[in-house]
Amino acid sequence: MDDYIVKGIQSFPQFSEVPEDQIREYVRLSEVCTYQPDEVIVKPGDEINKMYLLLEGNIRLQLKRGDQFTVIDTFEAGDLTGKLPFSRLQSSLAYVTVIEESTVLITHEDKFPEIAAHYQLIESFVHALSDRIRHFTTQQQQNEKLLALGKLSAGLAHELNNPASAMVRSATSLKANLHAKPEKFKGMMELKLSEEQVDAINKVIFNKLNAEIPSLSLIERTSLEDDLADWMEGHGIEEAYELAETFAEHGFDVESLEQIKDIGDEALLPPVFKWIEDVFVTEKMIAEVEDASRRISDLVSSVKTYSHMDQANEKQPVELEKLLKSTLSILNHQIKEKQVSVEVNIPDDLPEFCGFVSELNQVWMNLLDNAVDAIEKEGRIEVSAEAKNGDLRIYFKDNGTGIPEDIQTKIFDPFFTTKGIGEGTGLGLDFVRKIVNKHNGTISVQSKPGETIFELCFPLN
Template sequence: MKISVDHLHKIPDFSTVPDDQLQWLIDHSHLQKYNIGDFSFEKGDAIDSLFIVLKGQIAIKIKQNGNYKFVSYINTNTIGGLLPFSRAQSALGYGEVTEDTELLILEKSFFKEMIAKHYELTESLVHNMTSRVREFTKNNLQSEKMMALGKLSAGLAHELNNPASAMLRSAKALKKHLSHVPEKFKRIISIQATNEEIDIVNNLLFDKITNRPENNMSLIERNEKEDQLEDWLENHNVTNAYELTETLLDFCIDVSAIKSIHKEIGAKSFPTTIEWIENVLTTEKMVDEIEEASDRISNLVQSVKSYTHMDQTPEKVATDIHTGIKSTLTMLNHKLKQKGIIIKKQFQDNLIAPKIFVSEINQVWTNLIDNAIDAMDHGGTLTIITTKDDGDFIKIEIIDNGKGISKEHINAVFDPFFTTKSIGKGTGMGLEVVQRIINQHNGSIKVTSTKGETIFTVCLPIN
């Protein structure tokens, strides 16, 4: 293929570069051809030359646990490889040729002459580098956010499904339960009760509903009390005793309490009265279940709002760091419960609120806590400690008792695309994004790890 200055002018970055400088580029470069299936570069190869794709296409891929993951394409008229003033040293991934490709390659040894004598050409390449870095950063930050969002959405859907299902079950049960009320009401008004007897029943119900006692009975103790209560009720002419015992014991109405009701009401009215008491308490219990499920959904929605900070402007604001950590734990609660993780929160009281970008810092907690969960076996312990250090920083330590990070990997954990997770479980960008966000806040992050204890320490400036 014969390359000309006119050909290079079709490349947007070179549109304003003088002809003599483009001719210099052509004269000092060489052509390299690749066939479909070839690799133009592989992971670990030295980045020691600039290349221009004259025709064809190269797919950039990274390898994770023996599998290739697609990142992006390098298409015709795209500039790649080493650029002036770039600090890149070796390839992080692979360049697989997907169409027959021809490259124009300029070796690094010519860069000094280019920088010294060809200003416009150098300037266009530097602009290309800054655009490349900006696009790379934006794409990978978005990719990491989407992965984090996917994890949180799956957990949140599960968390919301439980109370929503509970509400539906309780609502259906309540509807069915209320359909029997007219018949029970008919029986209760047929009782010739005195005002004093009615007051006794009303006072009991009011007391149990407004001051519902805590039921701390063990399973064995409860089973024994249910059997005793059922036997006592059957011996006192209550025909459906087995249907009543569960609700009565939920409100701590056992045999001793039933005896006092029987004494005050009398044997004749007792069966209908105790049935009515159980009916009212059952209604109350179902309403409580619906209320509890509604509160759970409301709290989850509030946690999402707090986590995303979606009702605030995207600027640094003084924020209680504990709020974001708690919201993140709520978002990841499904994974925590799945693995039976024990949470230990050692939060310093009255900790000074640093000025932060709230949603970005919450992404830091998400990545660090999610990684900690993945590193631990079932029943692990996650410890989160917040303190103010001796200077003008607050310190947050996220500690897990998992398998740890090996010595050969610990220095690479913040590198782009580095991950020990399998394809689909990690982008290799999580900790790189974390470090970038912390740097954006003029803070610091470091990691120490041994088997059974990995500590990520984040320091954020107060001012």
């Protein structure tokens, strides 16, 4: 049996350079166990004091959060898991379960000192440990990026959908309006207005288009519309209430209608009023398309600013307020959804600070995103900055649920998270800490229920 196991181990790439006598010693210090499908080898909370070499079969590592399981990794013949020599693992956070019947070589940590006497053997375990750390970190970093991208995409899709839908609606209405123009124009031509009358009507139209419309309360607006509609009905104009709504919206009053009446015969009023309404409706639709287009353009500009597109990855002057506002634009959907008020107070006279802009944007994004998540509804976020003792200090304050005192020292640890599956990998604040450290800065947190403050401190020199 031992010969069969030794030959099997020698066939695994990581042990191909290990002398046979060392492999035999490894087998002697271990025991062979066989597990059946769905059998649990390790569960959360179990002490990690054994190394597992999978000889045959398949097992998986899965994490449980709430009622959900997510597969972290799968192992096949030749893979090592559990506690390897020099590993600092103490207890399990995940389940190790069997997929199909599996044969495993198990070595207790008490045997590690004897294994350490065999150089090539221990070297293979160290390489496996390094590969495991690299693989797991890369996998989690990728998951964090995908989660961030998913959030970003969802927010952008929502923010883009509103103005895009508005553009489609306005363009469709404008098209229908333009189709009716020839008939309305024909009606105007049949009036055979003089040049002076046309100029007078155009003057009224352009004066109203260029005038500042007074702000009216709902009651004042309704009263004005009633007055205009009564006047129009009294002068034989059909669809008076529809016309009155448009005319009131553009600052007309009864005196303005009298001025139009004075331009010519009263018989001219119905087609002239229809023409004026048509001009204003067309202008309104064009303004809606323009406004929606500008909102899309502003959002694209915010994304470009946030991602630092077309810019070299080198230290540059940081326009703090501009960068913060571009990040908030991207998070706008989440902010509106929770009815969060955000206040940004950045002094104009802050000393110049240089940094890697695209990386710092990830810091703002993580801290603001976490702040929004921590707020249940109708909360408040404040971002402020000051120059103090040769440092730039930036404060992110929210009135959310707060961070429990017993985990405040752990939140910057890699893979630590309080979020559910699919909501976080525990690398967000680890990334933040690394980026801040890269800028020779520090990050600290003070938290209690109803108030959390993250303080970033960057040297200005």
